[in-house]
Amino acid sequence: MNYFILAYRNLKKKGIRSYLTLLGICIGILAVVSLITLSNGLKTAVSSQFGVSSTELITVEGAGNGFGPPGTGQVTPLTQRDLEEIEKLSSVKAAVGRVIVAGRLEFNNKAIFGYATNIPSGDDREILYQQIEAKTIVGRLLEDGDSGKVLLGYNFYVDKVGLDREVVPGNTVNIQGRDFEVVGIVEKKGSFIFDNIVFMNERDVESLYGPIEEWDFIAVLPRDKEEIDKTKEDIEKLLRRLRDVKVGEEDFTVSTPEASLKQVNSILNAITIFIVIVASISILVGAIGIINTMTTSVLERRKEIGIMKAIGATNHQIFMQFFIESGVLGLIGGAIGVIFGVILGISGISGINALLGAEVQPQISFYLIFFALLGSFLIGAFAGILPAMRAAKQNPVEALRG
Amino acid sequence: MKKEIDPNKTVIHLSNVAKYYEMGENVVKAVDDISIDIQRGDFVAVMGPSGSGKSTAMNLVGSLDMPTKGHIFLDGEDISLLNESELAQVRGKNIGFIFQQFNLIPTLTVFENVVLPMTLQGVPQYEREEKAERILHRLDLWERRGHYPNQISGGQQQRVAIARALANDPEVILADEPTGNLDTKTGLKVMDFLTELNKEGRTIVFVTHSPELAKKYAHTIYWLKDGKIERVTKERKK
Numbered sequence: 001m002n003y004f005i006l007a008y009r010n011l012k013k014k015g016i017r018s019y020l021t022l023l024g025i026c027i028g029i030l031a032v033v034s035l036i037t038l039s040n041g042l043k044t045a046v047s048s049q050f051g052v053s054s055t056e057l058i059t060v061e062g063a064g065n066g067f068g069p070p071g072t073g074q075v076t077p078l079t080q081r082d083l084e085e086i087e088k089l090s091s092v093k094a095a096v097g098r099v100i101v102a103g104r105l106e107f108n109n110k111a112i113f114g115y116a117t118n119i120p121s122g123d124d125r126e127i128l129y130q131q132i133e134a135k136t137i138v139g140r141l142l143e144d145g146d147s148g149k150v151l152l153g154y155n156f157y158v159d160k161v162g163l164d165r166e167v168v169p170g171n172t173v174n175i176q177g178r179d180f181e182v183v184g185i186v187e188k189k190g191s192f193i194f195d196n197i198v199f200m201n202e203r204d205v206e207s208l209y210g211p212i213e214e215w216d217f218i219a220v221l222p223r224d225k226e227e228i229d230k231t232k233e234d235i236e237k238l239l240r241r242l243r244d245v246k247v248g249e250e251d252f253t254v255s256t257p258e259a260s261l262k263q264v265n266s267i268l269n270a271i272t273i274f275i276v277i278v279a280s281i282s283i284l285v286g287a288i289g290i291i292n293t294m295t296t297s298v299l300e301r302r303k304e305i306g307i308m309k310a311i312g313a314t315n316h317q318i319f320m321q322f323f324i325e326s327g328v329l330g331l332i333g334g335a336i337g338v339i340f341g342v343i344l345g346i347s348g349i350s351g352i353n354a355l356l357g358a359e360v361q362p363q364i365s366f367y368l369i370f371f372a373l374l375g376s377f378l379i380g381a382f383a384g385i386l387p388a389m390r391a392a393k394q395n396p397v398e399a400l401r402g
Numbered sequence: 403m404k405k406e407i408d409p410n411k412t413v414i415h416l417s418n419v420a421k422y423y424e425m426g427e428n429v430v431k432a433v434d435d436i437s438i439d440i441q442r443g444d445f446v447a448v449m450g451p452s453g454s455g456k457s458t459a460m461n462l463v464g465s466l467d468m469p470t471k472g473h474i475f476l477d478g479e480d481i482s483l484l485n486e487s488e489l490a491q492v493r494g495k496n497i498g499f500i501f502q503q504f505n506l507i508p509t510l511t512v513f514e515n516v517v518l519p520m521t522l523q524g525v526p527q528y529e530r531e532e533k534a535e536r537i538l539h540r541l542d543l544w545e546r547r548g549h550y551p552n553q554i555s556g557g558q559q560q561r562v563a564i565a566r567a568l569a570n571d572p573e574v575i576l577a578d579e580p581t582g583n584l585d586t587k588t589g590l591k592v593m594d595f596l597t598e599l600n601k602e603g604r605t606i607v608f609v610t611h612s613p614e615l616a617k618k619y620a621h622t623i624y625w626l627k628d629g630k631i632e633r634v635t636k637e638r639k640k
Contacts, residue, residue, distance in 0.1 A: 314522075317522060318492075400466070
């Protein structure tokens with residue numbers, strides 16, 4: 001028999017009133033656990049939205065980042081000249097111009113609207129495939145010389161695009177009034193954009209939409225990936241000169257995946273800080289609740305304290321009994337919080353998956369659970385210090401009187 | 403009235419002890435300058451009407467309370483000089499308490515209540531459980547070991563209290579009106595058991611307001627009135 005058993009026995013007979021005071025700790029721990037579970041999942045989900053696991057690709061877009069005066073945020077498309085000049089930079093290994101076009105696709109007597117993107121030819125094709133880690137789940141990738149052929153995103157294969165039938169290699173789909181033969185399906189990327197897109201060779205894009213004169217974005221592979229930031233600066237310098245704009249007034253954006261991730265993370269961190277503040281407040285309220293419960297408990301159990309002292313309990317032993325009991329009280333609140341926090345975190349991730357078409361596996365960190373439980377025990381124990389001291393200081397004779 | 407105290411004969415000695423309480427402006431002299439000698443193996447009754455200070459005297463004898471004046475010796479050691487935790491240790495080891503209200507811990511079973519004083523003294527688990535079993539068998543409570551105090555009768559509860567008092571094998575057992583909450587028959591059983599313990603050599607001190615009970619069981623009776631010892635009588639026992 002030790003303090004924990006004594007605590008368990010005493011807590012077992014506590015009324016619902018005492019447990020209601022645990023709500024604070026419970027909500028605090030719930031917020032922390034669900035938030036951390038969720039934000040880990042969210043980070044993974046967001047990273048996968050970039051569709052590239054490679055962190056070495058720089059993206060150049062023909063629009064400012066919107067921080068300038070109103071009206072300056074308009075899109076100034078990237079030209080073929082921009083692309084060629086970027087490619088000439090010594091710190092650039094390759095630059096691939098990309099377009100995304102919207103169009104109508106028919107199959108199985110259904111029509112949907114979606115997006116198609118170009119696949120360049122030659123070495124650029126290989127670089128692009130490498131960078132987006134393009135692999136087919138069935139069929140093959142597009143090759144140079146393929147004409148009237150398309151490669152489709154994963155969702156076409158599993159009937160998630162609204163065609164009411166799976167599309168497999170060998171099928172013919174009609175895009176913007178022209179028939180295309182499906183040669184392959186790209187592996188699942190967990191990204192809404194990549195999984196729903198139609199890939200076609202550049203010439204086919206041009207045959208449908210006319211010659212490509214402007215790029216939606218340019219994907220740049222730096223010569224040395226350690227020097228990615230320098231490459232980024234080089235491109236910015238070049239484009240400022242080509243487009244005749246000053247620093248801070250750029251009508252283009254050069255971004256690295258790392259920087260984009262940083263941006264996402266900084267938003268997530270802001271949310272985290274907010275929720276941590278909310279959680280701290282509710283834990284504080286919870287701690288005050290525990291102080292209140294334990295103080296009441298000391299008053300209610302004065303006689304018991306007197307008995308304990310009469311049969312030889314030292315002040316330290318009485319203190320420990322109430323201290324541990326208070327800690328266990330916090331632990332119970334924390335455990336309930338952890339359970340609901342994990343449930344909330346997992347359902348939150350399912351929600352993100354459904355929303356973004358991602359497939360993030362919720363990761364339950366056992367460190368997180370361990371420290372959440374340890375933390376709630378310590379909060380409870382800490383809140384119990386004053387009441388426990390009060391219990392320990394009871395005069396035995398007066399306490400026995402009840 | 404100083405006299406030589408022989409620690410071989412005297413277990414507890416109260417030397418000119420007083421206990422005052424402040425009640426607003428008044429000072430209540432609950433116990434006023436009393437000296438008590440409790441001899442090893444004696445069966446002592448502290449008698450007196452309510453308000454005579456007998457419970458206070460009992461608490462002082464049991465080192466539950468500290469005197470306002472005077473000194474208390476337990477086994478020749480001045481316990482007035484100990485701090486509260488040392489006092490608790492001394493109490494737990496040397497004195498077994500039995501109360502009128504039984505005063506068992508309601509959240510613990512019969513068995514756990516008996517084990518508790520040994521736990522507080524740091525007795526190893528195996529030893530304390532074995533001992534609790536032995537004591538519970540002796541008090542015919544083994545069958546009730548898993549029950550909680552509110553599940554057994556008053557008489558049984560008082561037997562559990564006696565079992566608990568015996569846990570650390572104290573030489574002195576202090577009983578404050580041990581039969582006060584029991585019917586006559588059950589009360590006598592409790593007193594008979596205390597007599598049995600006395601015959602084993604334990605010192606018994608009990609507080610009562612019943613002269614019959616005191617005279618029937620005690621060897622030495624302290625008659626208290628208004629916080630002072632009125633007289634001390636010796637009863638002849640066969």
